[in-house]
Structures are given as C-alpha cells and as structure tokens.
Amino acid sequence: xxxxxxxxxxxxxxxxxxxxxxxxxxxxxxxxxxxxxxxxxxxxxxxxxxxxxxxxxxxxxxxxxxxxxxxxxxxxxxxxxxxxxxxxxxxxxxxxxxxxxxxxxxxxxxxxxxxxxxxxxxxxxxxxxxxxxxxxxxxxxxxxxxxxxxxxxxxxxxxxxxxxxxxxxxxxxxxxxxxxxxxxxxxxxxxxxxxxxxxxxxxxxxxxxxxxxxxxxxxxxxxxxxxxxxxxxxxxxxxxxxxxxxxxxxxxxxxxxxxxxxxxxxxxxxxxxxxxxxxxxxxxxxxxxxxxxxxxxxxxxxxxxxxxxxxxxxx
Amino acid sequence: xxxxxxxxxxxxxxxxxxxxxxxxxxxxxxxxxxxxxxxxxxxxxxxxxxxxxxxxxxxxxxxxxxxxxxxxxxxxxxxxxxxxxxxxxxxxxxxxxxxxxxxxxxxxxxxxxxxxxxxxxxxxxxxxxxxxxxxxxxxxxxxxxxxxxxxxxxxxxxxxxxxxxxxxxxxxxxxxxxxxxxxxxxxxxxxxxxxxxxxxxxxxxxxxxxxxxxxxxxxxxxxxxxxxxxxxxxxxxxxxxxxxxxxxxxxxxxxxxxxxxxxxxxxxxxxxxxxxxxxxxxxxxxxxxxxxxxxxxxxxxxxxxxxxxxxxxxxxxxxxxxxxxxxxxxxxxxxxxxxxxxxxxxxxxxxxxxxxxxxxxxxxxxxxxxxxxxxxxxxxxxxxxxxxxxxxxxxxxxxxxxxxxxxxxxxxxxxxxxxxxxxxxxxxxxxxxxxxxxxxxxxxxxxxxxxxxxxxxxxxxxxxxxxxxxxxxxxxxxxxxxxxxxxxxxxxxxxxxxxxxxxxxxxxxxxxxxxxxxxxxxxxxxxxxxxxxxxxxxxxxxxxxxxxxxxxxxxxxxxxxxxxxxxxxxxxxxxxxxxxxxxxxxxxxxxxxxxxxxxxxxxxxxxxxxxxxxxxxxxxxxxxx
Ligand code: SF4
Numbered sequence: 001x002x003x004x005x006x007x008x009x010x011x012x013x014x015x016x017x018x019x020x021x022x023x024x025x026x027x028x029x030x031x032x033x034x035x036x037x038x039x040x041x042x043x044x045x046x047x048x049x050x051x052x053x054x055x056x057x058x059x060x061x062x063x064x065x066x067x068x069x070x071x072x073x074x075x076x077x078x079x080x081x082x083x084x085x086x087x088x089x090x091x092x093x094x095x096x097x098x099x100x101x102x103x104x105x106x107x108x109x110x111x112x113x114x115x116x117x118x119x120x121x122x123x124x125x126x127x128x129x130x131x132x133x134x135x136x137x138x139x140x141x142x143x144x145x146x147x148x149x150x151x152x153x154x155x156x157x158x159x160x161x162x163x164x165x166x167x168x169x170x171x172x173x174x175x176x177x178x179x180x181x182x183x184x185x186x187x188x189x190x191x192x193x194x195x196x197x198x199x200x201x202x203x204x205x206x207x208x209x210x211x212x213x214x215x216x217x218x219x220x221x222x223x224x225x226x227x228x229x230x231x232x233x234x235x236x237x238x239x240x241x242x243x244x245x246x247x248x249x250x251x252x253x254x255x256x257x258x259x260x261x262x263x264x265x266x267x268x269x270x271x272x273x274x275x276x277x278x279x280x281x282x283x284x285x286x287x288x289x290x291x292x293x294x295x296x297x298x299x300x301x302x303x304x305x306x307x308x309x310x311x312x313x314x315x
Numbered sequence: 316x317x318x319x320x321x322x323x324x325x326x327x328x329x330x331x332x333x334x335x336x337x338x339x340x341x342x343x344x345x346x347x348x349x350x351x352x353x354x355x356x357x358x359x360x361x362x363x364x365x366x367x368x369x370x371x372x373x374x375x376x377x378x379x380x381x382x383x384x385x386x387x388x389x390x391x392x393x394x395x396x397x398x399x400x401x402x403x404x405x406x407x408x409x410x411x412x413x414x415x416x417x418x419x420x421x422x423x424x425x426x427x428x429x430x431x432x433x434x435x436x437x438x439x440x441x442x443x444x445x446x447x448x449x450x451x452x453x454x455x456x457x458x459x460x461x462x463x464x465x466x467x468x469x470x471x472x473x474x475x476x477x478x479x480x481x482x483x484x485x486x487x488x489x490x491x492x493x494x495x496x497x498x499x500x501x502x503x504x505x506x507x508x509x510x511x512x513x514x515x516x517x518x519x520x521x522x523x524x525x526x527x528x529x530x531x532x533x534x535x536x537x538x539x540x541x542x543x544x545x546x547x548x549x550x551x552x553x554x555x556x557x558x559x560x561x562x563x564x565x566x567x568x569x570x571x572x573x574x575x576x577x578x579x580x581x582x583x584x585x586x587x588x589x590x591x592x593x594x595x596x597x598x599x600x601x602x603x604x605x606x607x608x609x610x611x612x613x614x615x616x617x618x619x620x621x622x623x624x625x626x627x628x629x630x631x632x633x634x635x636x637x638x639x640x641x642x643x644x645x646x647x648x649x650x651x652x653x654x655x656x657x658x659x660x661x662x663x664x665x666x667x668x669x670x671x672x673x674x675x676x677x678x679x680x681x682x683x684x685x686x687x688x689x690x691x692x693x694x695x696x697x698x699x700x701x702x703x704x705x706x707x708x709x710x711x712x713x714x715x716x717x718x719x720x721x722x723x724x725x726x727x728x729x730x731x732x733x734x735x736x737x738x739x740x741x742x743x744x745x746x747x748x749x750x751x752x753x754x755x756x757x758x759x760x761x762x763x764x765x766x767x768x769x770x771x772x773x774x775x776x777x778x779x780x781x782x783x784x785x786x787x788x789x790x791x792x793x794x795x796x797x798x799x800x801x802x803x804x805x806x807x808x809x810x811x812x813x814x815x816x817x818x819x820x821x822x823x824x825x826x827x828x829x830x831x832x833x834x835x836x837x838x839x840x841x842x843x844x845x846x847x848x849x850x851x852x853x854x855x856x857x858x859x860x861x862x863x864x865x866x867x868x869x870x871x872x873x874x875x876x877x878x879x880x881x882x883x884x885x886x887x888x889x890x891x892x893x894x895x896x897x898x899x900x901x902x903x904x905x906x907x908x909x910x911x912x913x914x915x916x917x918x919x920x921x922x923x924x925x926x927x928x929x930x931x932x933x934x935x936x937x938x939x940x
Binding site (some may be wrong): 018019022023026027029138157214217219220223225239262275285288296297310311 | 328384403428429431432433435436437438439440441443445446447448449451469524527528532533536547551554555558561562565568571572573576596597598600601665668670672695699700701702703704705709710712716718719720721728729735765767778781784785801875897905
C-alpha cells in the first residue's frame with residue numbers, strides 16, 4: 001500500500017509540472033508589458049524595474065518559467081500588490097476557509113447523493129424514486145449562485161433562522177456553533193448540484209450492479225434484501241461511484257467561487273475574483289497553481305481509496 | 316431517425332424540456348418585434364417597480380429599466396454566448412480529438428497528455444486564469460468557457476476516432492492514395508459528427524450556465540450590456556429589498572438549463588438500447604407472482620414443481636419460458652434437467668426459490684412445494700429463510716457469481732450467519748471445515764483469498780461449499796461445470812456425487828450435456844421450448860430415447876463422459892418463446908413430423924416414471940419401462 005501511494009505521488013509530479021506550464025502559458029497571454037500589467041496602479045518606473053528583475057521578466061520565456069518555478073518551490077509565490085503581503089500567506093489563510101466550506105459540501109453531497117441514489121434504485125419506479133428523480137432534476141438545473149440567493153431570502157430574511165452571510169458573527173462570534181450557523185446555507189447551496197449528479201450516478205450504478213450474478217447468489221444464500229442492497233450491491237457500486245466523487249470534488253471546488261461571493265465567505269475563490277478585478281495577477285497566478293495542486297493531491301487520495309475498496313486493483 | 320424521434324417524444328419529460336426550450340427561443344425571437352421599451356433606457360423615477368405594474372409587466376430594476384425588455388435582451392445574449400462557446404469548444408476540441416485519434420502514436424500521446432493536464436484543473440480555475448490574463452469582458456469569458464470545455468470534446472472524439480481509424484474504409488481510403496486531410500474530412504468527420512452533436516447538446520446548457528456565472532462574478536459582460544448572469548449579479552445588492560429583480564433572471568437561467576438537461580437526458584435515453592429492452596430494471600428480491608388458476612393441492616414429495624408457468628414480459632411480448640412443468644425430487648435423488656440454451660431449464664431452476672429476475676420475469680401459474688409448503692405463494696421472509704438453508708444453489712460461472720470484493724471466507728460465513736446466530740469466530744471455523752469438505756487444500760489460508768485470486772475449479776468448490784453451508788435438503792446446480800475445463804469438470808462432478816451419497820442430498824442438476832447426466836443423475840427430464848418432452852430413469856432414457864429430440868441429443872454426444880459437448884449440432888433453431896405453435900414445438904426440426912403433430916397440444920404421456928410428449932415416439936415408453 002505504501003508503495004502504491006508513493007507510485008501515485010510520483011506520477012503526480014509531471015501533472016503538477018504541467019499545471020505550472022499551463023498557468024504560465026496562460027499568464028503570458030497578458031497583453032502589453034507584463035510588469036506594468038501586474039503592478040497596475042503601482043506601476044512606478046522603480047517598481048516596474050524591480051519586478052522585472054525579481055521575476056526575470058527581461059529574460060527569455062523558458063528562463064522566466066524556471067525562475068518562477070524555482071521561487072515557488074522555495075515557497076515564494078511573489079507579493080500581492082493590492083494587499084501588500086506575500087501571496088502565499090494570503091492564499092493559505094483564504095484556503096482554510098474554502099476548505100471548510102468545500103469540504104463540508106463535499107461530505108454532504110457524497111452522503112446525500114449516495115443515499116438518494118441507493119434509495120432510488122432500491123425503489124425503482126416507486127414513489128420515492130420518482131420524488132428523488134424530480135428533486136435531483138431541479139437540483140442539477142438550478143444555478144448554485146441563484147439557489148444561494150433564494151436561500152438567503154427564505155432562511156435569513158423571511159424566517160430569520162440563519163445569518164445572511166459571512167463566516168463568523170462580527171460581534172461575539174467565532175466559536176463552532178457560530179461557524180455552523182454561518183456554514184449551513186452556503187454548504188447546502190454549494191452541494192446541491194453535486195448531490196444531484198452523484199445521486200443519478202449512484203442510482204444507475206446500483207441498478208447496474210443489482211442485475212449482476214453475485215447479487216442473485218447473495219439472494220440465493222438467503223441474505224436479507226436490506227443487506228443485499230447495503231452490503232453486496234452498494235459495495236460493488238462504490239467502485240463506480242468513487243471516481244465520480246473525485247470529479248465532483250472539482251465541481252464543488254469550482255462552485256465555491258460563486259458561493260463565496262454570494263455569502264461573502266472569505267475563501268480563496270472570492271480572493272481570486274477580487275484579484276482579477278484589481279488586476280493583482282501574481283495573486284491570481286499563485287492561487288490557481290496552489291488550488292489546482294491541492295486538487296491533484298486530493299485525486300490521488302481518491303485513487304488510494306479506490307484501491308482500498310477494490311482488491312482487484314494492483315497495488 | 317424517425318424511431319429515435321418517436322422514442323424521444325414518448326418520453327414525457329424530454330417533451331416538456333423541448334416545449335420549454337422552444338418557448339424560450341420563441342420569446343427571444345418574438346420580443347424584438349414587440350413594442351418593448353429600450354432595455355438600456357434608465358428612468359430613475361421608476362426604480363424598483365414591482366412586477367405587473369403599468370407598462371412594466373415584470374417591473375423595473377435599480378435604474379428603472381424595464382425588466383421584461385432586459386430579460387429578453389439578456390436571454391438572447393446568454394443563449395448566443397453559450398451556443399457560441401459550445402460551437403467553438405466542439406470545433407477545436409473535435410479537431411484535436413480527430414487528429415490525435417487518427418494519427419495515433421507520438422502525436423496522440425503528446426496531445427492527450429496535454430488534455431489530461433487541462434482536465435486536472437477544477438474547470439473554474441482555468442477559466443479564471445484565462446479571464447485574468449485577457450481581462451474581464453464578455454468575449455473573454457466566452458473564450459475562457461470554450462477553452463475549458465475543449466478537453467472534454469477532445470477526449471470523447473479521440474475515443475471515437477481511434478475506433479474508426481482502424482476500420483477497413485479508412486484503410487481503403489489510404490490505399491487509394493487519399494491525403495490525410497481528405498480522409499479526415501470525407502471519411503472520418505461524417506462518422507464522428509453525430510457524436511459531436513450529441514456531446515454538444517449535453518454540454519450547451521452547462522456552457523450557458525458557466526458564461527452566466529462568469530458574468531455574475533462581474534468578469535463577463537460589462538455594463539450597460541447585460542446577459543442573464545450580470546443581471547443577476549447587479550440585482551444582488553438589492554436582493555433583500557427588491558427580490559424580484561433577482562428572481563426574474565435567476566428563474567430564466569434555471570428554465571434554460573433545466574429544459575436543456577431534460578432534452579439531453581431524453582436524447583441519451585432514446586439512444587441507449589438497454590433502456591428500450593427494459594434491461595436496466597432492477598430485479599426485485601423475489602420473482603413476481605400473478606397466479607390466476609387455483610393452486611394445485613399439496614403433495615408429500617420433498618420437492619415438487621406442479622404445473623409451473625414462468626413468463627417474461629418484455630414490452631408487449633410474452634415469452635413463455637416455463638410452460639407447465641411438473642417434476643418431483645425425492646430425498647437423496649439426483650434429477651437431471653437437460654436441454655439447449657433457451658429451453659427454459661435454468662428458468663425452471665431459478666423459479667423454485669423465486670430467483671427469476673423480475674421484472675421481466677413473472678410466475679403465472681402452478682406451485683413449487685417443499686415438503687408440501689407452497690414456496691411460490693410464500694411471503695418474502697419465509698422464502699428468504701428457506702433460501703440457502705433448505706434449498707441451496709450452485710451457479711454456473713463462479714467468477715461472476717461470487718462477490719468480487721469480499722474474501723471467500725467472509726462470503727461463506729455470511730451464508731451461515733444468514734440463517735444461524737453464530738459468532739464471527741465460529742462462522743469462520745465452520746467456513747474452514749466447509750472448504751475442507753470440498754477438498755480445498757490449505758483451507759485455512761484460502762479463507763482470506765478474493766475470488767479473483769483463485770482458479771476456476773477452486774472458485775466453484777467455494778460455490779459448492781457455500782451451498783453446503785447450512786446442510787440443505789436440496790441443491791439446485793445450474794450448469795455448475797460448464798465454465799470449467801474437462802479435468803476440473805470431472806473432479807467437481809465426482810465431488811458432488813460423493814457429497815450426495817455421504818449426506819443424502821437431493822440434487823437437481825441443470826445441464827446441456829448428456830454425458831454429465833449419465834455420470835451423475837438417477838433420473839432425467841428433457842426440456843424443449845419450456846416444456847418437458849421426455850422423462851425417465853437415466854439408463855432407460857439413454858438406452859431407448861422415446862422422443863425424437865432426445866434421440867438426436869444423445870446422438871450428438873460423441874462419447875459419453877468425455878469433454879465438452881454443445882447441442883448445436885441439431886439443425887434448426889428452437890422456436891421463439893413468444894410464438895409457440897399449438898402442437899409440437901419440435902415439429903419444424905423433426906424428421907418424423909406429420910400434419911397431426913402441429914394440429915393440437917400433445918400431452919406428456921407414459922406409465923410409471925417414464926413419459927414422453929410425442930405422437931410418434933421412437934419407442935413406446937411402456938416397452939422401454
Ligand atoms: S410429435 Fe411429431 S413433430 Fe413432435 S417430436 Fe413427435 S413426431 Fe416429431
């Protein structure tokens with residue numbers, strides 16, 4: 001197992017390098033003089049000259065890339081001019097908020113989605129199945145940012161159950177119950193689409209598995225139907241569901257950008273949007289590379305989980 | 316194509332999607348012709364008018380602009396941008412995919428590596444990076460969304476192209492001296508195009524949503540130009556005081572995406588052949604029963620099948636897989652049921668414990684009695700208790716019939732614990748004993764194997780051990796040796812025979828192989844087209860087959876007890892089960908057939924334990940008995 005994890009980690013190295021190359025190439029699309037673009041309003045001649053020196057912007061492209069890569073590996077993602085602090089510090093601070101939001105949503109959509117899919121498959125064409133199918137259809141069609149806004153109207157403004165936005169109350173907040181109250185709506189809004197997608201996928205995976213011979217064997221043994229569904233069928237269906245969870249994690253992470261804007265969540269998505277609007281390009285560049293790298297590592301964890309679940313995978 | 320459209324519209328949800336989408340398109344097309352106010356004409360005096368106000372059916376926004384007019388303009392823009400993004404992504408992505416798939420080798424490798432890298436990003440990061448580099452704006456948002464979706468098309472189309480590139484018509488084109496460009500454009504593209512269109516139809520809703528999303532974030536369309544996303548984004552600050560300005564564009568996005576999703580689902584379903592055949596239905600815990608005729612009276616046999624009817628209802632077709640089968644099994648007896656595939660022998664076996672997949676299976680008449688108790692009419696819990704405990708099964712291919720993800724020891728223990736409250740440790744000890752009973756060497760260490768780590772013969776021994784777990788009275792073995800090679804087959808047969816003698820087990824042995832029957836069975840029933848056509852002690856049937864079909868079956872066997880034999884050597888095919896003739900079902904393949912054979916149903920007649928369903932039998936059962 002340890003060897004397998006190591007192997008997967010090593011295979012991630014070229015992907016991570018590829019990510020830096022792609023981001024680097026995209027950023028070289030910037031029209032005009034990069035230093036001026038990066039500095040924006042701060043583009044005094046001295047600053048431009050200093051930045052050109054720091055980033056090697058006078059050097060040819062290839063060298064510029066390696067300077068950038070080398071700096072990042074040292075933990076130096078550059079400096080945010082709009083915030084006047086190191087990019088990495090800002091990212092780390094914001095990323096923890098995003099992790100709380102996206103992580104909660106991911107857990108929610110995995111549990112709810114699989115549950116809905118299993119119930120739906122077990123009661124195929126029954127009332128529960130039809131109801132779930134309908135709710136899922138709405139869930140995957142409603143834009144998460146619109147859903148978030150409607151939730152604010154209903155639960156925060158009309159019913160006054162939950163706070164409108166933010167991560168903590170400004171006065172007297174900061175403890176866990178406070179966080180949970182603030183987290184509930186954004187996490188639910190963010191997980192809606194992924195829940196729907198996972199539920200659909202889980203339903204069809206379950207239906208596929210329930211027709212397999214080994215399910216008939218379990219029934220022939222006299223195993224109770226509940227156990228046939230939860231142990232035999234679900235376990236086998238998970239092999240198909242887990243990769244979908246990995247893909248959906250990427251969508252949850254993406255959707256977090258909208259939800260962070262709607263709910264004023266101080267996460268990395270809002271940071272990126274603000275950085276784009278203030279043209280703080282080093283912050284954008286660093287944020288994109290950092291989050292993408294985290295996602296690649298997360299997908300390795302998914303692969304490892306898959307190999308734990310399926311003994312047929314050579315580890 | 317017409318059949319496809321008919322299927323698409325038979326799907327009510329897809330129809331709803333089509334109607335909704337058509338209505339939205341109509342709305343977009345018709346509104347410029349109506350006398351609506353200028354969508355960008357501000358009127359500060361008329362700010363935030365509520366819907367259904369005079370002159371403003373949907374009200375006005377924070378600058379007093381008419382919401383209906385803005386909705387029409389915004390929807391038009393969103394649709395246009397989304398469709399444009401889809402077209403760009405499809406064109407570039409498909410081009411990349413076709414090139415990679417057609418040329419293969421290094422080119423393919425390099426391109427697909429790049430595509431994989433792009434797919435390693437959560438999509439929005441890529442889109443944000445592109446917008447960051449190019450600057451906010453609707454055009455740049457469009458480019459970003461299109462770019463993000465290029466890998467999806469590239470990968471899908473490459474897969475299709477790789478399949479096509481190896482086909483004869485491409486080789487032929489190459490040999491005829493066509494250039495690469497011409498082959499790609501005239502040979503490959505027409506074949507790939509439908510796939511591209513389908514992939515587009517399923518992603519266009521997504522792209523509309525994404526461009527709207529970027530506009531919502533303020534990175535797409537810039538004021539005063541507004542698509543649905545930026546309408547919603549601008550309305551957000553007034554969400555609490557004037558929610559209608561948010562609800563109007565939000566609902567429109569929702570309806571667009573939903574209608575496209577419904578249509579996409581409909582297209583996918585209409586193209587999926589499995590949905591048509593009902594093969595995606597989940598089989599229930601027990602076979603559905605719908606008996607109309609009175610249930611036959613109990614007997615005191617160990618196991619008795621009484622006039623059993625099992626059918627498959629597929630669409631409008633009714634397949635009579637088991638059509639009035641009666642059989643009895645005595646304790647310690649081995650009964651063989653033999654027939655070609657499709658003769659109904661396996662369905663007969665599965666009907667006993669309600670294991671016929673349902674839907675589409677349905678037991679429509681007769682009874683299965685175990686010690687007099689009717690299992691067909693029994694409630695689920697009663698049936699479950701009998702399954703594996705009193706009547707156990709051994710199935711054909713143990714690689715697919717054992718659970719691939721559980722250790723065999725756990726699967727054995729589960730069989731025990733489904734019927735007996737024993738501790739895990741004891742169940743494990745019993746599992747070891749069972750593996751020893753079926754002569755698996757190193758039983759203890761084999762417990763922790765997964766099925767894929769065992770050989771076919773070993774796996775089938777595990778299957779047998781599982782059937783023995785609760786010391787049942789009857790074992791139903793459904794072609795248990797068909798998937799095995801000859802020597803292993805012989806070992807398994809002798810193992811079954813020993814177990815039967817040692818334990819007084821009754822065995823129902825389903826097979827297509829008379830050699831196996833001769834080796835193992837006391838009695839044999841021959842099935843054809845869902846009915847028993849001959850029945851009797853094995854020796855008597857083998858020496859003097861009465862039914863022409865039986866005689867031909869035996870003639871197909873080159874030498875008893877050796878190797879695999881297929882019954883396909885009889886010319887002709889068994890009849891389709893939804894269109895059985897009134898008389899003898901074998902008549903079309905029978906050399907002795909006469910008009911009388913097809914006139915009326917022929918009864919199964921005989922004396923004692925020997926019976927035959929034929930007007931002109933080879934031997935009179937009376938003589939043979
Ligand atoms: S009934 Fe007639 S057709 Fe049928 S098997 Fe006998 S002889 Fe042949």
